[in-house]
Amino acid sequence: MHFALYQIIIVAFAAIMIFQGLKNYFGGKGNQTFLKLLTRIIVWGGMATVVTFPHVSNTVAKLIGIEGNINAVILAGFLLVFLMLFKLLSAIEKLEQQITTLTRQESLQDLEK
Amino acid sequence: MWIVLPAYNESKIIKDVIKEIQDAGYQKIILVDDGSTDDTYAVARSLPGIIALRHKINRGKGAATKTGIEASKKLGCELVVTLDSDGQHNPEDIARLIQPILNGKCDVALGTRLKNPKGMPWYKILANHIGNAVTWYIYGLWVSDSQSGFRAYSRHAVEIINTKTDRYEYDSEVIREIYLHKLRYSEVPIEVRYTEYSMGKIQKQGFVNGLKTLYKIIWHMIS
Known part of the structure; x- marks a missing residue:
């Protein structure tokens, strides 16, 4: 093979x-x-x-x-867009978590004052 | 033992809620203001004996609760109780809630509205059943009230539980953590007081927010 x-x-x-x-x-x-x-x-x-x-x-x-080929191309394009959207949402989610971590760290500093 | 109160725009009622907790005999209170646009933080700071922390921007109930729990860990807690700051939970129930932990029978005590649903609107009961079913299907553990914010944790539990979600899906994520880490838990019936004030708040877990929570739970599962 x-x-x-x-x-x-x-x-x-x-x-x-x-x-x-x-x-x-x-x-x-x-x-x-x-x-x-x-x-x-x-x-x-x-x-x-x-x-x-x-x-x-x-x-x-x-x-x-x-x-037919054209259908396959459209489907591939759709999958690509879906993948990009998935990656984009993942990146936003990660940023959201980082913002929360920073916000928390900053608020916990008040505890040490 | 520390009481953690996540709060968002509760300036009208927060003073009374804190007083009620103090009158019930609990003085160690951490309030986390989750970026309120009113003067919740200022009111909390003006009250004696309260530790008031502030998120500069709104991050959600789950994020604020976690901040409060982190603060209580730093303060050397042995027991943490979380409850909503809109007055729907009765501080008199705290003693009953923490009892199974004090007796060494469990690590997490879950306040359960559905075991004592007196005064609870039918659509809230229905929404809770749906929340329980989704939580069970996705996270693998059936509990009677997966969306309750009235809970107690032992030191052991707060050291182990590691949540990542920020908003209402936090409550279900705690159930996942209990399941994953095989923590012992107990369900304790609690009273709910649905007042005109608490029912009128737009940021509460309504139908649209419920759908958002569902989306978030599914997203966290596949991402």
């Missing part, structure tokens, strides 16, 4: 992401739940499967009714 470079890169990346999820879950990291782990495995596992066995996407496309 011949693998293209992009397939190797994506499969390796998906394996790292799944490994990180398993490590966090079994390492008892506070914010890692089973549901999160399952979501991670489905998303990254699905991506690795589609990249390794591209004909799977044909079966899925037929199954859900996507036919």
